[in-house]
Amino acid sequence: MDKASLLLLVFYNILFILPVCCASNDTITPSQPLKVGQTLISARQIFELGFFRPGNASELYVGIWYKFDPGRRIVWVANRENALSARDLASRLIISSDGNLKLLDGKQNTIWSTNASAHSNSTIAVLRDDGDFILEDNVSGATLWESFYYPSDTVLPNMTGMKNVSMSWENENDPAPGNFFNTLSDEKPPQAFTCNGTKPYWRGGPWNGWQFIGIPDATKGYANGMSLIPNNQTGAAYMTFSTFNESYIYIMVILPTGMLELLQWEGQQNQWNRLWAAPQHPCDVYGTCGPFTACSMSGSPICECLKGFYPQSNEEWSKGNWTSGCLRRTELMCTTNSSNLTYKASKPDGFWKLSQMKLPDHYLYLYDKTDQGGCSQWCLSNCSCLAYAYPDGIGCMVWVTHLVDIQQFSDGGEDLYLRLANSELGVKKRYTAIIISVLSISVGLLVGLLICCIKRWKANRRALRHSDTHIREQKSETSKCRIMKGFRIKCMVKSLFVSERNGTVRDISQEDVQEGPASAKGSSELPIINFNRVKRATNNFSEADKLGEGGFGAVYKGKLEDGQLIAVKRLSSHSGQGMEEFKNEVMLISKLQHRNLVRLLGCCIQGEEKIVILEYMKNKSLDKFLFDRTKRLKLDWAKRFNILQGIARGLLYLHRDSCLRIIHRDLKASNILLDDDMNPKISDFGLARTFRVTQELANTLRVVGTFGYMSPEYAMGGLFSEKSDVYSFGVLLLEIISSKKNTGFGYHEKYLNLLGYAWQLWNDCKAPELLDPSLADSCTPAEVIRCIQIGLLCVQDHAADRPTMSNVVLMLSSSESEMELPQPRQPTFTFQSLLESEHFQSGVCTFNVSTNEVSISLVEGR
Missing domain, CATH: 1.10.510.10 (Transferase(Phosphotransferase) domain 1)
Structure with a gap:
């Protein structure tokens, strides 16, 4: 290598290895282009844009990275499909005469351009604090182009745009578009996908309002700021991260291997930590086990036919190739009549419940089926329906094609109701008959013992009738349990517990009833406090303890025996808020946990009394x-x-x-x-x-x-x-x-x-x-x-x-x-x-x- 070449090599290595000392502001103007060795820095010093060389590559690109990141993880690349030579130190990023942002090499050739519909050169390019690089009209302020519409391999916090695709790099040294990309389907509700070319590689399942239900980890979704927002221009949706607290920074990256990662910046360690990634197991890969199978990470082998199905090819399965899937053992009770499918009434099909499942792909969403019963009936009355589910937050989902990409989770997941012929459900019926027989014998024995106990109790009661009136009245009071429709009830004489946020419990009383919503999956039990105890806590609903009054009735300040202050909302018998509204309020608040929502402590139902017990707010309303x-x-x-x-x-x-x-x-x-x-x-x-x-x-x-x-x-x-x-x-x-x-x-x-x-x-x-x-x-x-x-x-x-x-x-x-x-x-x-x-x-x-x-x-x- 001659001396001139050696000096040139040393010079551009210094440019990209040492910290950049020649930095401009956050804006490119027609008179102020960006040159090699210069960077733009957003107003609050969050993002930086400039020329970079990935790894040991000899190519030059324009990209964006977090300024505080010493490793300079690139989050966006402009010319990812057309690189510059790293020796071309005369390259510039400019505002051209037609108002577009252009990347020129040393020979003034256009390497990359925004190609926006700019009508004049009164435009500027600005790097914003959210990482969006925008081209805007400096006169009207209208945005003509923005990088958020053209993501690379990274989804940034609060990123919104027309396109909803992030595409992997070719490899770690080449930011050219790779084989893998992350996107959302056009279905309602939409699903998260990673695709390898035209084929699905990983599927996150449909969005239920706070997470993708095909990802069993409940800490994902809104817990990490993730949300889905409809795109009003395209009718589709896009995913974003809402980082209202800037101390928590998340990015979603798709790697050249197809791995999708959720990363969080750890400031104390000065690095990105991986919170979640997929796929991490063969079961996570789309279609590993073929149609009508379920994949289990703990299984051996990992693939198993669904109930009522058998392997299509035993030879392939013996070699660990399960992609051919399984076939139905017994056909459903449907027959072809002319061109229409009809349903036979004799020996009707039924459903086999599969719990903790990743629901299959290719579903239909029936928005008009408002309850699970209607969803089940629709499926049973349509011969093409193979299964249904009714997940929280979504509603009725049915499947009319092959059931593919099913996974058995150890935790989380949804219930899938698989349609089977009547004969395939017989095993369950035989077990049911055995259980009923055993229960019948057990009940007979228990009834005999109960009769003996009752006779003995009556004899003791006659002896104590006149000697312990106070105890008799107390037992009578604490044994009253009024059942309200929609709840399961459990009488507890010894103690009443209220669950706290941290998972511990605290004793509130010694004489109460406790119940909880019967239909709410995973809901905690709902405390019901005895009416006499509520009267004592409020000094018999004293006017001096009244906090206020509305159309529903009055609210009183109360104090329990342990000193805890409570607010007692007593519904008036003349209130327009009846039992339906009361039940609605109690069931809703019991399931909500947020620092800006009032917390429910319990309720009381006795006769016409309908009372809600809430946390006490010193400053009222x-x-x-x-x-x-x-x-x-x-x-x-x-x-x-x-x-x-x-x-x-x-x-x-x-x-x-x-x-x-x-x-x-x-x-x-x-x-x-x-x-x-x-x-x-x-x-x-x-x-x-x-x-x-x-x-x-x-x-x-x-x-x-x-x-x-x-x-x-x-x-x-x-x-x-x-x-x-x-x-x-x-x-x-x-x-x-x-x-x-x-x-x-x-x-x-x-x-x-x-x-x-x-x-x-x-x-x-x-x-x-x-x-x-x-x-x-x-x-x-x-x-x-x-x-x-x-x-x-x-x-x-x-x-x-x-x-x-x-x-x-x-x-x-x-x-x-x-x-x-x-x-x-x-x-x-x-x-x-x-x-x-x-x-x-x-x-x-x-x-x-x-x-x-x-x-x-x-x-x-x-």
Whole structure:
């Protein structure tokens, strides 16, 4: 090697081995390109973009990595299909004359381009703090292109885009597209897949609202910030990670081997730690065992035919090749009649239950089957149906083709009901007959013993009748157990336990009854507290202990024998909230665990008494502070903003994070309780309703709730959805900012409610006037204006225009520079008076707020 070549080699090695010292800002402009040796760094020093060489390769690429990562794991590559020579030190990333971002080599050849529809060269490229590299019009601010739409092998937190595919590198030294890619299917609900070319390689199963049910580990899904969001432009969905706490950073990477990894950054160790990966076992690989088989990691061999089936090729199975699968031993009782399949009534088929299963691929989702019985009946009455399942959060799933990619889990999984001929179920029936015979004999013996015990007990009772009246009354009281429909009941005389979050138990009483929901999979037992004990705790429902009263009845402060304070919600016999609402509230709250939801401690049912026992909130409800001229002073802006964020997180949990997916339907200030530190907790679930994950809208003929908080589509048409709660949240947000009630609003005669007043101020560029004057010294004006804008977005007329609660949480936690908000439209519930206002015009205004200037463009209202 000559001296010149040696010097050149040493020079570019220095460029890429030593830390980069020549770094530009976060923006490329037409006059400021990015050269080899320079980098862009996002505003908050999170991401870095520049030229890099992977491993020992001699090629040069443009990529993005986390700035704090000393190993520089590349999360996005621009020119992954067309590399530069590492010797070409004259390469540049520029804004070209047509406004596009282009990568040029030293000979001015275009190696890579954004190919966006830019109409001028007034564009800039910006590296944002979320890792998105965007090309935008520097005049209008419109985004013309963004890297999130074209992922490489990595899914970043909060990544959204048109495409939903991340593709592996060819190998660790070559970022060219490899054979494996990760995607979501177009089914409803969608499934997670890793594909090898055109063939499935791994399948995560369908999404149930908080996780993919084909992944048995319950700590995945929303527990790690994962969520699925519909793509309104394509009708499909995309996966994202919501990292509201930036101290937890996750990325999803697909390796050249096809392994899909979930990684978390460990700051103390300064490295990425693997939390989960798939596939890790042959059973995880798609179709290892062929049709009508189940794969078990602990099995030997790992593949086994489903009940009622036998191997199609014993020779192949003996060699460890199970891909041919199994065949049905006994045909189902269906026959061909002309061109239609019909069902014979004699010796009907039945179902064999398989538990803890990864459900098969190629399912049909029947959204109109609202219960498991209807799902089972549909399958049984259709000869083409081979199996069905009814997983929580999804509903009725049926299979009409070969059952493939089934796995037997040791933990987790779902119940699969396999359709078999009647004769294949006979073994189960013989066992049942044996069990019944044994039970009959045992019952006979027990009855004989019981008769003897009763006779002896009666003799003893006659002897003690007149000597121990007090003990007799106490036994009578503690032995009363009233059974409420939908619950299983267990009388416990010695003690009553309430499960705590950490899995321990705490003794509450010595004389109570305990019961729990019978149908809720995995639900804990529900405490039922004796009525006499509730009376003692509340001093016989003393007026002095009354905390408040609503349409449902009164709420009392109580104190149990061990000193624990409780809130006792006693439903009035004249309340519109009857047994159905009571049962609904108790069953829902008992299954929910979130710091912004009130916690259920127990309930009481005796005669006409229906009582809910809740955790005691010292500061009562939000309305007691918000609408009181003196108490509202205790709520400075920091407390109010914390309350807003807490309510939003609680609603997000109800809508997306809980296993039930709940619509509250009665969100208002009086249903927000405040703990000792003024943290909010959503309460009163009597009117709440559960949704399946695939259900978007429901209808009711009985409109219930509170006027002023109801969305237009619900109040006038009985239609409710997640967006109904979003509307109520918007009303509540504006009330928290202004300390004014939406209903009965009379600040100005021409405004019929708070929404109309807020909209007029916004339209007149006077939004800060909505703020409670007592908050002027404790707030940040820009933050207040942003909150008002969020509130107006939430109360828009059309549900489709309103943001989801996941978007609301993100908007509340972001600043103007981090996330630009859309412009709200006029809510129609402001009525005609606003339309007649002479000030109602379109225009552009600027809010000048202290040290920050916030420019907000307003569009003409409807």
